[in-house]
Structures are given as C-alpha cells and as structure tokens.
Amino acid sequence: MTARVPTNIITGFLGVGKTTTILNLLKNKPQNENWAVLVNEFGEIGIDGAMMTDQGAMIKEVPGGCMCCTAGVPMSVGINALLRQKPDRLIIEPTGLGHPKQVIATLTSEQYEKYVDLKATIALVDPRNLSNPKYTTNQNFNDQLDSADVVIGNKVDLCQSSDIDVFGSWVTVQEPPKVFHKLVKNGELPLEVLDIERVFGSASSHIEHHHHHHASMEPQFELPPGEAFIRRENKGQGYFSCGWLFGAEYEFNFDQLFSMLSALTAERVKAVVNTDQGCYAFNVANGVVSVNQMSLSGFESRLEVIDSQLMPWDQLEEILLKLAGIKS
Structure with a gap:
C-alpha cells in the first residue's frame, strides 16, 4: 500500500443509531470510492454486516463481544483483511458495549502507522440519555463520549427542547473541548465530518489499557447441514x-x-x-x-x-x- 487509508471510528451506546449513520454514509459516499467497514457486535449472530452488505461495502464482522481484548487479535485480523483490499476509506463500528480507547490505541500503534490515517473519533449520543442515570452512571457510556473528538447528538427529532439544552450544556463543559458537535436526525451525518483531523492532546489521545471479554474469530454464522x-x-x-x-x-x-x-x-x-x-x-x-x-x-x-x-x-x-x- 502506498497511501494511508483514511479511517474513522464511529462509536456510541446501544440503540443510538450507529448502523443507521454508517448506512447513510455509504449511500452518500463518492461513487468512485470503495469503502470498507469493520463491524463489532456484542451478540454472537451478527446483524449489522448483513445490513451494510446491501450497500456494496466491503464488510468484516467481529461478533461475540468487544473486539479489542486479548491483545486485539480479532480486531487486527479483521483490519488486516480489509486493508488488503485497498479501500478508499475504512470505518470501524465497535459494539455499543465496547471500549473505543483500546481500538484507538491499536490503530495509532506502530503496527498500523504506515497504513492507517486515523481521523477524529466520532461518538453518537441520544441527547435524552444525558439526563438518564442508567446511562450517565455507565462506565462504557462515559468512556465512549470521553474518547471522542467529535460528538453527534442523534435522534434530535425525538428530543424535547430540554434534552437539547442538556446536550448543549454538556458539550460546552467538556475538557479537553470537543473538536466539533452537531445535532442530527436519522443518523444524517455530513460526509465532511469524516475528514476532521484528530487533535493531539484530545481525549482520544489518552489511552488506558484494560482487559475484558474475548471476541472469537471462529465462524459464528454457519448453519449445520440439515438444521433449520x-x-x-x-x-x-x-x-x-x-x-x-x-x-x-x-x-x-x-x-x-x-x-x-x-x-x-x-x-x-x-x-x-x-x-x-x-x-x-x-x-x-x-x-x-x-x-x-x-x-x-x-x-x-x-x-x-x-x-x-x-x-x-x-x-x-x-x-x-x-x-x-x-x-x-
């Protein structure tokens, strides 16, 4: 490979609209570009990859838990397989219950510095969740927002004005400040957001190592012969x-x-x-x-x-x- 592949991590908690956002991006990407998507799901079966395949993207799935555990082997295998296909852009969607900081650490490591041009990490949030202790006390929820350079308030059409106010207040007090934020509906993320650069010294530059459930790269979806x-x-x-x-x-x-x-x-x-x-x-x-x-x-x-x-x-x-x- 002669050029580093522009790469984005799109993170966010369960149900915030990550897949819908990526589908919209795929629909609106330049027609002459081939994009690749690495999809990580908490569940074992894998649904997102099937949805994205319909958009003609190159897809690799890592189901069964957070992909960055155990030295990141499942994630590296998936990334390597996609990079060999020389995509024009790589999008990585960690599970809604995953830890994006270790994904960032892997992509900025010596292993990928010649191949991956990691742009700003994008976190989606439903503004309504910023007032719900179920989410605000969840470590994963906070880690995902903390690791992001860009925060997108999705599902704004379902929010009350008070939810919008909470989102605005939350964004303005973030340290270090977020590079960009925007309120959208239906995951309608502008393509140009993908090209926002990561800022050295931002939250996503401070990586903490942690261990958790190992995601397997063994075949997950094969239906045995004769089984319904x-x-x-x-x-x-x-x-x-x-x-x-x-x-x-x-x-x-x-x-x-x-x-x-x-x-x-x-x-x-x-x-x-x-x-x-x-x-x-x-x-x-x-x-x-x-x-x-x-x-x-x-x-x-x-x-x-x-x-x-x-x-x-x-x-x-x-x-x-x-x-x-x-x-x-």
Whole structure:
C-alpha cells in the first residue's frame, strides 16, 4: 500500500443509531470510492454486516463481544483483511458495549502507522440519555463520549427542547473541548465530518489499557447441514444477548413478526429476515420498530435480542419458530 487509508471510528451506546449513520454514509459516499467497514457486535449472530452488505461495502464482522481484548487479535485480523483490499476509506463500528480507547490505541500503534490515517473519533449520543442515570452512571457510556473528538447528538427529532439544552450544556463543559458537535436526525451525518483531523492532546489521545471479554474469530454464522436454525447466547457487562440464524428456505409472516417485535420489551433488537413480503431489516430501540426493505435474496434470516435482564429465550424461540413455520 502506498497511501494511508483514511479511517474513522464511529462509536456510541446501544440503540443510538450507529448502523443507521454508517448506512447513510455509504449511500452518500463518492461513487468512485470503495469503502470498507469493520463491524463489532456484542451478540454472537451478527446483524449489522448483513445490513451494510446491501450497500456494496466491503464488510468484516467481529461478533461475540468487544473486539479489542486479548491483545486485539480479532480486531487486527479483521483490519488486516480489509486493508488488503485497498479501500478508499475504512470505518470501524465497535459494539455499543465496547471500549473505543483500546481500538484507538491499536490503530495509532506502530503496527498500523504506515497504513492507517486515523481521523477524529466520532461518538453518537441520544441527547435524552444525558439526563438518564442508567446511562450517565455507565462506565462504557462515559468512556465512549470521553474518547471522542467529535460528538453527534442523534435522534434530535425525538428530543424535547430540554434534552437539547442538556446536550448543549454538556458539550460546552467538556475538557479537553470537543473538536466539533452537531445535532442530527436519522443518523444524517455530513460526509465532511469524516475528514476532521484528530487533535493531539484530545481525549482520544489518552489511552488506558484494560482487559475484558474475548471476541472469537471462529465462524459464528454457519448453519449445520440439515438444521433449520441455530441459537447463540452471550453475556457480559450487565447485558445478555440471544441470537438466532434460520435457513434461507424459511419465510416469516411479516405482520406477525412486526407485532411480536413491537410487543417485545427488550432494550435492543436487530434482525434481517426473509418474510412473505420480501427481505426486511428490523431495528428496535426505545420501543420503536423501524423497517427497511432489503434487496438480498436467498439469505439466512437472523435476529439478535439484547437486554439488561435475562429474558425467557426458550419462549421467544417458540414464537419465532411458529412465525417461520418450523416445527419445534
């Protein structure tokens, strides 16, 4: 490689809209550029990569927990695989329960100094969460905002004026100051934000080493021959996840699936599912279900649920099997 690849870390807590933001960036990128995305998810099944593949980006997934643990082996493997494809830009999306500081440390290490041009780290935040002790007392939440050079207040269309005031007050007292901040809706991040430079001495320059759950690079999504579905569970940092992968030959009833997701009390749900109305991506956050049609075909349906409470996975599985027409 003769040129360092412009690279951005886009971080933020669960449900803040990281994937939606990256999808918007991919839709609006220069047509002559090839972008790569390294996706890290807390769940074992991996949903985000499926959503982004529909946009033609080069995707590498690291599911099953924070990717920067155990000397960063899973992350380095993923980054190296993408860099070998010589992308024009690399975007890294750590899990909403991950620690971006170690990701920054890896990308600014001697291993990558000749290959990666790390731009400003971008953190997304829902301004409503800045008044919620559930978030403000969470170390990961604070670490993600602390490590960012740029902070984007997303979902502004869902905020009250008081939420906007809290965001403004919070931004103005940050030390060191944030390089840039903006309020947006639907993850509509301007492309030019990606080219903002990291500032030496900013929060993202101060890296602390830590250890946590190891993310595996073993195959995560392979459906064994003759099996209708597989199920994978994960837990850590006060959260539980359960994911399912279903054979491509099974179709879910769209209306019944939408109703079930609307009634589900989990904090976070993502899915890419073959239905009787086509392939759709489902995204559930703060009790709101959003749906986008995908152009994928012959795709293995997958669904991931994350919550701070251990949920009755067996009961949920029975419902999913019924919606897919699979006999339990």
